Amino acid sequence: MARIVGGIGCSHAPSIAHSYDKKLQKDPMWAPLYDGWAPAKEWLTQLKPDLMVVVYNDHMNRFFFDAYPSFALGAADKYPQADEGWGPRDFPDFPGHAAFSWHLAQSLVEDEFDPTICQEMSVDHGILSILPLLTETHWPAPIVPIAANVIQHPIPTPRRFFRLGEAIRRAIESYPEDMRVLVVSTGGMSHQLHGPRFGFLNPQWDNEFMDRLESDPISLTKLTHAHYMERGGAESVEIVMWLAMRGALGEKVRRVHRHYYAPMLTGYGLVAFEGVNSSDAR
């Protein structure tokens, strides 16, 4: 039987990718982020998951508004990176796990989630900006990407993301092979990318979100998208994706690591959890 061994919720951002490619790890602006995420990288290195299920959003790189899926599940053995307009970065394709993906598809549909299933799927900075900070190897385990619509309203409700996480957990726990799975959700914390409110930051809200994600995630599922956009900026509504990871981890979690840093356009946040539920004690 497969099982969940941990969860990560973290920001994703083109700026993180830029800092990595420009080797700004020691730059005074960037060092707090790299140093702050190092304990999560160390934990992940020890944890050695066999598979990473990643809930993220595509930024008009694989998908376009001609046919925009609310949820899209990758079911391939490899996932190349998308050219976002600035040319590709120097990384190999991500390995996938098609057999697990099809199991996940079956289980999600029986659970009344009906994702678009993609046998070809390039992935963008929603995944590629953050993984190089969390591992030395490219890549430490196959990924199963789940892209969500958090761009074109109406977008799925916060509660839907939490329930997606619960459904992901049921799928993992019904997979017949022994497999240790990490569930990752990425999504920017407070930021706004357009208009006179461009550059909006709200570290107080970002930290409140991380507090509540850990101890009272249900309260976050009851907030409206308008509430998220008011408090964090319009584009920060994507933070609702973190609820999928939290939903997958079960009722109680032990926090392994947490870090927050807001120097520029957005709050860079990261939480790492392990489940402490009875079914995890195997």
Add this chain to the structure above:
Amino acid sequence: MRLGGPQVAGTTYHGESIAGTVVFTGARSHRGYRINKLAMSLTDPANRDAFRADERAYMAKFGLSEAEMDLVARRDWNGLVDAGGSIYVLLKIAATVGQNLLQIGAQMRGETLEHFMATRPGKQGTAVERKG
């Protein structure tokens, strides 16, 4: 009879106004479709070259109106957002013409890049960091 769980009233966005904010709704996506489709095409390097070679001829192929083409020609990012552009796709136009997010952000705020950068916490020594 409705099946499934109770709906959470008003959970999705219903058009409440948020100061300084344009929410990318279905109506906006419909209105800005041609602009967004043009911008999306620029994820292909060959299309980026074609756009740079003759912007107007390239844009005409996507059916943009004269007014929409003028917005692109002026690099009027607020105007493009108002016309239904999604900022995520508009960024591909920016990338193609050699502008980055910080530059277009400063313009949308009506500030110089230097002034905008000076307002950032990391530049002011007020960056918020919280450990653990």
